[in-house]
Amino acid sequence: MKNLDVSLNDLKQLTQWVKESSDIRELSLSYDGIELFISRNENTRRNAVSEATAAPSAVTSNGGIQNQTEIKEPVSAPVESPAASPAEVTAGENEVLIKAPMVGTFYKSPKPGAPAFVEVGQQVKPKSIVCIIEVMKLMNNLEAKVDGRIKEIYVEDQQPVEFGQPIMLIEKV
Incomplete structure (x- = not known):
């Protein structure tokens, strides 16, 4: 071995x-x-x-x-769930809430200095990339998955995000 x-x-x-x-x-x-x-x-x-x-x-x-x-005590402990966001964010009947699918760093553009993938008020299609979540040097594109308009963005560029944390709200069209 x-x-x-x-x-x-x-x-x-x-x-x-x-x-x-x-x-x-x-x-x-x-x-x-x-x-x-x-x-x-x-x-x-x-x-x-x-x-x-x-x-x-x-x-x-x-x-x-x-x-x-x-070692005298057991060392296992449950993995903590992410803390609830400061303002409880919910999606309305005609809205989609995009949440972080993983822990990582939020990027609003493909590279520093480049225009953001989306801005508030912008129309998106299901395959539109809305942001990147970086995890251990791996870049993960998040797509809108619906036809709609970006209503709100809750995270600042280059800020850490937790699993399940609200990232943006899309109003369906």
Whole structure:
């Protein structure tokens, strides 16, 4: 079996990936005495204490342990839902609310200095790109998915967005 070097940064990236993936409810990983358990289910609680009572708190690039921390309490916790937006935003009968499908950074234009994809009052078609959400250097285009007019934009350019956060409101035409 191939020897894997798992760093703390690798575990953080894995945790972020699970948090951003809407189709993953639980993930359990055990490797070389280290256990990682992530659950979106609020009532799930798993005792992560293994037979080895010490786990590395940081792993160096050559695989050495910098220091050790004894685990006495379970380390799993539910992944928190995003906080509700300051103003509860709802879509009316003839409106569509576009929400962030993932955690990332909101961009209103394809590159700095370029015109915005859309502005308030602008007409859009179902395939019209309305913004980009960047996640770990990957650019994800969001489309309007309806014929309509941009009624409101709730996020400023280059601001972080949470999963489910309202981004813009489109009035159907």
